[in-house]
Amino acid sequence: MPASFSHAALVLGGARSGKSRFAEKLAHDSGLDRHYVATGRAFDDEMQARIAKHRADRADAGWTTHEEPLDLVGTLLSADAPGRVILVDCLTLWVTNLMMAERDVEAEGRALAAHVPLAKARLIFVSNEVGLGIVPENRMARAFRDHAGRLHQWMAAEAQDVYFVAAGLPLKMKG
Amino acid sequence: MPASFSHAALVLGGARSGKSRFAEKLAHDSGLDRHYVATGRAFDDEMQARIAKHRADRADAGWTTHEEPLDLVGTLLSADAPGRVILVDCLTLWVTNLMMAERDVEAEGRALAAHVPLAKARLIFVSNEVGLGIVPENRMARAFRDHAGRLHQWMAAEAQDVYFVAAGLPLKMKG
Amino acid sequence: MPASFSHAALVLGGARSGKSRFAEKLAHDSGLDRHYVATGRAFDDEMQARIAKHRADRADAGWTTHEEPLDLVGTLLSADAPGRVILVDCLTLWVTNLMMAERDVEAEGRALAAHVPLAKARLIFVSNEVGLGIVPENRMARAFRDHAGRLHQWMAAEAQDVYFVAAGLPLKMKG
Numbered sequence: 001m002p003a004s005f006s007h008a009a010l011v012l013g014g015a016r017s018g019k020s021r022f023a024e025k026l027a028h029d030s031g032l033d034r035h036y037v038a039t040g041r042a043f044d045d046e047m048q049a050r051i052a053k054h055r056a057d058r059a060d061a062g063w064t065t066h067e068e069p070l071d072l073v074g075t076l077l078s079a080d081a082p083g084r085v086i087l088v089d090c091l092t093l094w095v096t097n098l099m100m101a102e103r104d105v106e107a108e109g110r111a112l113a114a115h116v117p118l119a120k121a122r123l124i125f126v127s128n129e130v131g132l133g134i135v136p137e138n139r140m141a142r143a144f145r146d147h148a149g150r151l152h153q154w155m156a157a158e159a160q161d162v163y164f165v166a167a168g169l170p171l172k173m174k175g
Numbered sequence: 176m177p178a179s180f181s182h183a184a185l186v187l188g189g190a191r192s193g194k195s196r197f198a199e200k201l202a203h204d205s206g207l208d209r210h211y212v213a214t215g216r217a218f219d220d221e222m223q224a225r226i227a228k229h230r231a232d233r234a235d236a237g238w239t240t241h242e243e244p245l246d247l248v249g250t251l252l253s254a255d256a257p258g259r260v261i262l263v264d265c266l267t268l269w270v271t272n273l274m275m276a277e278r279d280v281e282a283e284g285r286a287l288a289a290h291v292p293l294a295k296a297r298l299i300f301v302s303n304e305v306g307l308g309i310v311p312e313n314r315m316a317r318a319f320r321d322h323a324g325r326l327h328q329w330m331a332a333e334a335q336d337v338y339f340v341a342a343g344l345p346l347k348m349k350g
Numbered sequence: 351m352p353a354s355f356s357h358a359a360l361v362l363g364g365a366r367s368g369k370s371r372f373a374e375k376l377a378h379d380s381g382l383d384r385h386y387v388a389t390g391r392a393f394d395d396e397m398q399a400r401i402a403k404h405r406a407d408r409a410d411a412g413w414t415t416h417e418e419p420l421d422l423v424g425t426l427l428s429a430d431a432p433g434r435v436i437l438v439d440c441l442t443l444w445v446t447n448l449m450m451a452e453r454d455v456e457a458e459g460r461a462l463a464a465h466v467p468l469a470k471a472r473l474i475f476v477s478n479e480v481g482l483g484i485v486p487e488n489r490m491a492r493a494f495r496d497h498a499g500r501l502h503q504w505m506a507a508e509a510q511d512v513y514f515v516a517a518g519l520p521l522k523m524k525g
Contacts, residue, residue, distance in 0.1 A: 185517065187516065187517060189482070304364065304516060305364075306364030306365035306366055306367060307364040307365075307479050307480070307481075307482035307483060308480060308481075308482060308483020308484065308486075309480050309483060309486045309491045309494070309495055310365070310480070312488075314396075317396075320365050320366065321365065321366050323366070324364065324365050324366020324367055324368075324517075325366050327366075327367075327516070327517035327518075328366070328367075328368050328517055328518035330517070331517035331518050331519055332518060337517060337519055339516055339521075346521075348516060348517065348519040348521055349519050
């Protein structure tokens with residue numbers, strides 16, 4: 001299937017679904033100058049290993065990497081330019097970081113969605129779908145999945161193309 | 176995409192997926208007299224806030240609201256009439272209420288499914304997909320997701336239209 | 351919808367999604383000699399009841415059953431023959447068994463995927479999608495869903511047909 005996106009794409013998927021690889025392929029196939037915004041922060045060895053693994057996966061593939069756990073809109077603005085594709089991986093880690101920093105997640109999320117139609121670069125956002133299991137007993141986990149679900153709705157409304165990835169296979173939800 | 180349903184629709188989705196809003200739009204677009212059956216019961220402030228939020232979301236939109244945590248079939252029968260659409264939100268809260276009341280969830284679920292083809296009103300059922308995470312350690316949570324999964328299968332078999340909603344976007348599974 | 355598969359199919363779905371029944375129907379509709387590989391092992395009464403329920407569901411339906419919790423590739427090789435369909439239910443239980451036996455899950459998974467194009471029998475694999483909830487707090491649970499997600503990607507790449515089942519309804523992801 002020829003996967004594509006016009007201006008902005010949202011790529012949703014579960015853990016180990018192949019969503020990041022699919023998003024990287026979308027970026028690669030665009031033929032544009034590729035920028036990568038990593039929102040992940042290593043809190044322990046396990047996360048450090050994951051981040052390193054992701055870095056290795058795009059090694060020597062010509063990406064310019066930006067690391068920013070909190071100020072995502074600012075990073076997108078400073079990297080914004082025609083002829084570029086900017087891949088953000090991922091929104092759920094960003095939401096986690098915002099919550100831990102006690103930032104206003106809803107306001108930040110709405111600002112991100114508002115940036116999408118204004119960007120000169122093409123944009124790809126990767127995010128984890130986390131709302132399809134049992135209601136978590138932990139209050140923070142419930143707040144997190146509510147924040148993530150709402151952000152996905154706002155981003156999907158602004159994106160021209162929305163994919164749901166499972167088992168490495170993209171299912172087009174919009175576009 | 177023109178979303179529609181013929182006689183009965185099942186709208187599945189995760190937390191904050193936009194499933195309720197989509198179901199309300201389906202009901203609105205039908206042009207029928209709209210009735211709303213709320214199965215939720217407020218056990219704490221968080222749930223009370225959610226229920227109030229849902230109520231506010233449909234405020235001044237012309238719904239007749241019925242609140243019934245347990246006797247869903249009886250409520251549907253008493254509200255049944257041609258020219259009406261009855262939206263039930265949501266089945267997973269109903270399953271939770273039945274379990275807490277130690278009712279026979281399977282018998283009640285089968286009775287609900289059996290009502291669907293007999294209804295004079297058009298019906299829309301909203302429910303949470305909860306079976307796509309890790310197996311819960313809690314035995315009650317496992318029983319809950321088994322009950323929910325089986326009920327979804329029975330309802331999907333009786334519904335003419337089944338939607339899976341993610342990030343506010345409906346994916347048609349049937350119809 | 352006419353469901354079908356050519357050489358190998360992967361059937362993903364959540365708990366109580368109807369995925370096993372759908373896979374059994376796929377096998378039945380093939381008209382081939384049906385073999386069933388059960389990977390489940392009863393660790394407690396609840397699992398024993400589930401396994402017995404699954405057995406009852408396919409009772410007197412003409413299946414030859416093989417029970418093998420660990421050596422799945424060996425079992426597939428010994429049962430391999432043209433004119434047969436072999437249904438494996440399910441991969442996630444197999445991953446669980448491999449982890450508990452401290453086997454090399456990645457190597458075993460890659461060997462299973464490598465077997466698929468070489469098989470003389472037609473193959474159907476059932477597995478639970480477990481990566482769409484909140485990140486589990488338990489480290490083993492996180493490792494499990496990582497293993498399952500990667501295995502699904504390898505199997506989906508080798509399968510000609512991939513289905514995602516929800517509420518008893520198959521959604522074709524590939525094929």
